[in-house]
Amino acid sequence: xxxxxxxxxxxxxxxxxxxxxxxxxxxxxxxxxxxxxxxxxxxxxxxxxxxxxxxxxxxxxxxxxxxxxxxxxxxxxxxxxxxxxxxxxxxxxxxxxxxxxxxxxxxxxxxxxxxxxxxxxxxxxxxxxxxxxxxxxxxxxxxxxxxxxxxxxxxxxxxxxxxxxxxxxxxxxxxxxxxxxxxxxxxxxxxxxxxxxxxxxxxxxxxxxxxxxxxxxxxxxxxxxxxxxxxxxxxxxxxxxxxxxxxxxxxxxxxxxxxxxxxxxxxxxxxxxxxxxxxxxxxxxxxxxxxxxxxxxxxxxxxxxxxxxxxxxxxxxxxxxxxxxxxxxxxxxxxxxx
Amino acid sequence: xxxxxxxxxxxxxxxxxxxxxxxxxxxxxxxxxxxxxxxxxxxxxxxxxxxxxxxxxxxxxxxxxxxxxxxxxxxxxxxxxxxxxxxxxxxxxxxxxxxxxxxxxxxxxxxxxxxxxxxxxxxxxxxxxxxxxxxxxxxxxxxxxxxxxxxxxxxxxxxxxxxxxxxxxxxxxxxxxxxxxxxxxxxxxxxxxxxxxxxxxxxxxxxxxxxxxxxxxxxxxxxxxxxxxxxxxxxxxxxxxxxxxxxxxxxxxxxxxxxxxxxxxxxxxxxxxxxxxxxxxxxxx
Numbered sequence: 001x002x003x004x005x006x007x008x009x010x011x012x013x014x015x016x017x018x019x020x021x022x023x024x025x026x027x028x029x030x031x032x033x034x035x036x037x038x039x040x041x042x043x044x045x046x047x048x049x050x051x052x053x054x055x056x057x058x059x060x061x062x063x064x065x066x067x068x069x070x071x072x073x074x075x076x077x078x079x080x081x082x083x084x085x086x087x088x089x090x091x092x093x094x095x096x097x098x099x100x101x102x103x104x105x106x107x108x109x110x111x112x113x114x115x116x117x118x119x120x121x122x123x124x125x126x127x128x129x130x131x132x133x134x135x136x137x138x139x140x141x142x143x144x145x146x147x148x149x150x151x152x153x154x155x156x157x158x159x160x161x162x163x164x165x166x167x168x169x170x171x172x173x174x175x176x177x178x179x180x181x182x183x184x185x186x187x188x189x190x191x192x193x194x195x196x197x198x199x200x201x202x203x204x205x206x207x208x209x210x211x212x213x214x215x216x217x218x219x220x221x222x223x224x225x226x227x228x229x230x231x232x233x234x235x236x237x238x239x240x241x242x243x244x245x246x247x248x249x250x251x252x253x254x255x256x257x258x259x260x261x262x263x264x265x266x267x268x269x270x271x272x273x274x275x276x277x278x279x280x281x282x283x284x285x286x287x288x289x290x291x292x293x294x295x296x297x298x299x300x301x302x303x304x305x306x307x308x309x310x311x312x313x314x315x316x317x318x319x320x321x322x323x324x325x326x327x328x329x330x331x332x333x334x335x336x337x338x
Numbered sequence: 339x340x341x342x343x344x345x346x347x348x349x350x351x352x353x354x355x356x357x358x359x360x361x362x363x364x365x366x367x368x369x370x371x372x373x374x375x376x377x378x379x380x381x382x383x384x385x386x387x388x389x390x391x392x393x394x395x396x397x398x399x400x401x402x403x404x405x406x407x408x409x410x411x412x413x414x415x416x417x418x419x420x421x422x423x424x425x426x427x428x429x430x431x432x433x434x435x436x437x438x439x440x441x442x443x444x445x446x447x448x449x450x451x452x453x454x455x456x457x458x459x460x461x462x463x464x465x466x467x468x469x470x471x472x473x474x475x476x477x478x479x480x481x482x483x484x485x486x487x488x489x490x491x492x493x494x495x496x497x498x499x500x501x502x503x504x505x506x507x508x509x510x511x512x513x514x515x516x517x518x519x520x521x522x523x524x525x526x527x528x529x530x531x532x533x534x535x536x537x538x539x540x541x542x543x544x545x546x547x548x549x550x551x552x553x554x555x556x557x558x559x560x561x562x563x564x565x566x567x568x569x570x571x572x573x574x575x576x577x578x579x580x581x582x583x584x585x586x587x588x589x590x591x592x593x594x595x596x597x598x599x600x601x602x603x604x605x606x607x608x609x610x611x612x613x614x615x616x617x618x619x620x621x622x623x
Contacts, residue, residue: 031476146600157582276465279467306472
């Protein structure tokens with residue numbers, strides 16, 4: 001059985017490679033449409049035309065587009081993402097320095113979203129056929145209408161400005177030095193025993209993570225509720241009732257297990273969206289992650305950095321989707337039969 | 339008479355949503371006559387005023403002023419014009435591109451279906467926020483560029499969902515009958531398939547409008563949306579974010595405006611889905 005699963009998982013991973021190649025080619029082409037000249041931008045304004053021309057040749061910009069793409073792809077595969085024009089640092093090391101912060105935020109937000117989604121879904125299911133159903137239904141549509149962007153601002157306003165309970169800029173309070181071990185702040189602070197840093201990091205993570213969780217949990221709630229409603233039409237639920245099992249036991253031991261599968265798939269898809277959703281929340285909370293790096297690069301038309309960060313986002317989302325697909329194969333016995 | 343339109347108009351969600359959308363649409367259409375000030379007019383002696391009812395407020399500026407002394411109410415009203423223009427043009431554009439491709443791929447199948455299907459797969463593996471940011475870098479700022487970027491990102495939503503609906507419709511007997519009667523491909527699609535996919539199409543447009551409002555706000559918030567001299571809710575938020583302690587209202591009001599528009603379009607979409615979907619309506623009877 002393990003070999004079948006591995007084979008299926010391997011096939012999904014192989015299928016992701018051509019998509020990744022096309023995505024990187026598209027990314028490269030779109031950015032070449034830009035009316036800016038990276039060669040001229042990386043030189044001082046006093047540079048002569050001949051100097052710019054020499055720089056263009058040095059950067060390979062005089063080659064045809066497919067050639068340029070292959071050079072870039074070759075560099076990227078060797079771990080060289082080029083140099084940021086604006087910050088004058090290796091784009092790859094900039095990404096490596098900010099990625100852990102974003103992953104930390106995304107993972108925490110996803111755990112919160114899963115808890116809220118499953119809890120809310122069960123509550124919504126519990127409210128079926130009662131007076132509350134219409135209220136809950138309407139409420140979930142209104143909740144779906146609040147994207148992470150608005151939640152970020154609302155939470156910042158309520159808990160940051162009005163109640164002044166939580167900080168809303170950056171990753172740590174000013175004055176606290178960040179221990180550098182893995183880049184994952186919660187982990188680093190625990191390892192080095194800096195509990196003041198740990199507390200501050202939690203406080204700074206809370207609002208952005210809750211904003212993301214609130215935006216991405218309503219979809220999970222709705223799918224859990226509708227798959228529970230579907231499952232309750234199945235014969236084994238009626239049979240469990242006939243056997244005299246309590247409603248609670250039917251829900252938790254029989255229905256939930258089967259309804260969880262479609263919900264997990266959707267939660268996985270949501271995780272992909274959530275990861276790219278961190279971009280805005282990071283901008284709102286000035287959180288030093290991949291999102292702020294991206295927006296910074298975009299504002300300065302910093303081509304090599306935009307390419308590096310854009311590609312990182314695509315790769316992470318693709319990895320998440322492939323992992324979710326594979327998990328689905330592992331969890332769903334029906335897919336294993338061939 | 340229990341047609342789809344009268345059925346929709348009896349749905350409380352649709353009515354509530356239409357009321358809200360008409361209100362916002364009214365502001366957008368008649369912004370010039372109802373806004374008390376020019377939205378870019380600066381009064382540097384009256385910056386960051388609170389709303390008129392709060393202490394220190396000025397009745398000339400009913401909802402206060404921003405960091406450059408511009409009237410917040412007028413900017414909200416003109417921002418509605420920007421948001422509604424983007425919502426309508428972008429969702430219709432994405433609908434046209436996506437649904438034409440969906441009908442072609444669903445109807446003909448085979449190699450065309452495979453090619454467009456793979457294109458949608460690749461396109462959707464870009465996170466939408468990242469793709470629209472990158473497109474805006476390539477296109478430059480401006481209202482038309484925002485609309486174009488949203489169309490280029492979101493045509494896939496229509497294409498993917500409608501394609502499966504077309505496949506369902508294609509299996510119906512009346513489509514085969516139309517082909518047997520000698521209908522051309524174009525006649526079959528426009529007279530037999532399209533009327534059956536139309537309810538889904540309308541619902542998707544409504545939901546897409548909500549998405550377009552959010553995307554426009556996000557791009558303007560980051561500073562990559564409409565031009566700086568054009569009022570937009572996202573811009574107002576970015577400005578207010580810097581002075582959030584001095585004038586919290588400036589942050590809250592555009593957030594509320596975005597929420598109301600998005601909720602209205604989502605409610606409309608949900609209400610229409612319930613009243614236009616023949617299967618749902620029949621099972622409820």
